[in-house]
Amino acid sequence: MKKVFIVLLSAIMIASLSVSGFAASFVSSPSGNKAPTLVSYDFESDQCNATLKITAYSDRNTLSADGKAAIEAAYTSIKSANDVSSLNADLAALATDKGIKGTNLAVSDLFDISVENCEATAHASHGKVTIKLSAETLSDFVGILHYVNGNWELVTGATVSGDEVTFTVDSLSPFAIVVDATPDSPPTKDNGNIYILVAVAALSLAAAAICFKMSRREESTN
């Protein structure tokens, strides 16, 4: 009985130490995502054992020289476009179909996807790959653009479910997520201001016209 009591007491002491340990556990600070998160990918070819890697634009210095040059060229082309829909005709048509003005399209993310750990001799090409990403801005998703050899192509068949987008491509390089950034409707403003301003404008113009006419009449009286 004494032994049982000692074992029980020891167990309680160990448990209480653990509880104080839990109480002191540190919860780290969150960090933001600089690029969408790679959720899953699936190569068409079952011979391909490559892995995919996403690189945020801000981390482009970690890419190969060619990769860095490509993503920087992609960035420049987006920044210099007055209208994102001008980057690709299919994107422009898609925006029109959705009733979105080209000038209200915006690129929310620009990132590179590349292949790693691929033994190049194992197969002729990677073939198609279906990629699933999660991103923060997919509630207003319009499309994905793929930067290939200096030109933008619209990735067809991209589908969104919640905060994930799935698409299939047969090559990898910079990608951009395009969203509808139409500004929110303004809060219900008191439009009485506009009516008052228009009324004041109209009355003052009419009064000015009358004054000019009166001025001329007085001059002609002279």
Added chain:
Amino acid sequence: MRVSSTKKSRYYKYAAIVLLAVFLVSFSLAMINIWENKNGRYPDQTSADKNIEYNGVKYKLKDNIETFVVIGLDKTLEDGGESDAYNNDKQADFIMVFVLDNKEKTVTPIHINRDTMAEINILGLSGNKVGTVNKQIALSYNYGNGGKVSCGNTLNAVSKLLNGMKMDHYLSVTMDGVPVYNDLVGGVTVEVLDDFTGIDDTLVKGQRITLMGQQALTYVRTREGLEDSTNLARMVRQKQYLTALREKTMEKLNGGDKFAESIFTTMSDYIISDLSVNRLQVLLDKFSAYEFTETLELEGESKVGEKFMEFYPDGDSITKTVVNAFYRESDE
């Protein structure tokens, strides 16, 4: 005495010119209104209500107030200032809103918990808003170029948190600026509130010491390894440190040895602000002359979310804080 026709003609002409000017102004304003309505380009900061009622009492928004937000970053100067990317990995680890009442000559500080769950604008490649997300307000700084754009995004998030109160100006400082400024004022004396054994053995709980150099940063920044590693506990130390820092700063400013000038020359590398040096000087003069009221903090609930700490401020506490800082009882 009859007015001559020539004079009448002249008066009519003057009147016509004035009326034309009125027409141009009102027409322009009407066009701006119509354009804004069409394009939805209202300032993203929601407009605050001028008149409110809280707990049965009517309040009116104070006039002649200005806000200044100090943002402490979790990165050093070496981690770079403004980047050439549209997002970055810096966070607003410390956020303090100073509400200056220029009529009453008071300053009301509002200390915002970095873990406060808030609506944050997501910024796209062009720095424009492409969506919103609800997460810890510290992460508002991630969006943008890590400099002025990110500061603006944090101000926007703070404004939305505080019921649309306008945030006028900002100053962000990298964390390695803390020991520099600390030493510039000759060190800051505090009674050590927590046990730093194993982290910095010079910081002995209960002892009153003058923090110098890295000690100051350790004291205001450390969480991991302390008995209470929450941000709330850290905020208590930060509030204590800031009160003492302010007192030392005022001492130095009133010392008349061109201290204000030395602040800007020493700290310029560590700070980003939308205010010029001259305007910062004006602000500093106000800080020196005005009376500081008690620091306000939002009350609410802290809990661990999926992985990280999340602080949910109580709606009534937000309103109470906003009323205390921005409103006065209405005469009506």
